[in-house]
Amino acid sequence: MRFSPLVEQLMDAFRVLPGVGPKTAQRMAMHLLERERPGGQRLAEVILQAIEEVGYCQRCRTLTEAEVCMLCESPRRDDSLLCVVESPADQLAIEEAGGFKGRYFVLHGHLSPLDGVGPESIGLDLLEARVAEGLIEEVVLATNPTIEGEATAHYIASLLSEHGVKLSRLAYGVPMGGELEYVDGGTLSRAFNGRLPFASE
């Protein structure tokens, strides 16, 4: 026995969500049908509306249903600083950490020639045009510290080199609050090489 065809389809459909296997999908379908039909209705309607209306900000390419996102519209950000990230989630993480008051540019991925992801797929033409406007003084390349992220940062650096902007990259090192025992070797040796004079505050 399995459930009825439509209930089975519902379980299958939940598998599209990240980290949702067969057991979780079953639990979600049951919960929705048994106890949360109004919430399920609302979820479905918001999904359809978001898929229809949410696109990329025309200036920074973050996800938004507006033409230009709130952060690009804000008059309280520093136009001379631009932080390039791979995803809206990375952008949010940096915003929540606080401290950075410039603008953003979201790639929605990284260069991956084998998968057909070239410079235009990640909006580098738009990024170059943005830098060519002349307001930006420093571009922080905050792509992920992975092979693909590094390669993308290098590509962007050479692309922007002729525009006379300062280019920077996030510092590498041991994560705050972590235990050295669990930090990988690559990170540890980066942290050793980049060691700083001890400052007693």
Added chain:
Amino acid sequence: MRFSPLVEQLMDAFRVLPGVGPKTAQRMAMHLLERERPGGQRLAEVILQAIEEVGYCQRCRTLTEAEVCMLCESPRRDDSLLCVVESPADQLAIEEAGGFKGRYFVLHGHLSPLDGVGPESIGLDLLEARVAEGLIEEVVLATNPTIEGEATAHYIASLLSEHGVKLSRLAYGVPMGGELEYVDGGTLSRAFNGRLPFASE
């Protein structure tokens, strides 16, 4: 900064799913908008269709979009055995364990007078009418081994006592493959009291 209003609404809407907190909801919304719009569209459509069409089987009350579910329709089940469960998920678990070849009755919950869940809310009028048809010889009360499940089983037992059917309950004991060290005391003493003669096979 947060995301745009519509993206925020999408994240909030995902919180309706069981076990989905703010971080997971964000990951789901991002995944859907960044990489899975067709799958998201399908998920939303199936949710709406299921909420609209899935109701209770007229005979056993399990979830189905048909009037009578496939299992109630099946001619290959034993009409003399009826297993009463709290949820369709419990029914599926018993089916997947194999061995039981009778019919089911799904309560969709347990008696909970303080929450206004009385006998009719869990379909006991339908259950009594079903037993009164006279085909059923044994009712297996497979409600959960919780206080509420036990109370519900006792209530059903007294309700059906005048119909002359045999009533049974799932055996209590240590779970197969578990380690005694981690079995709770209530279960252990039940298993001791219900100990069986050792049969070397």
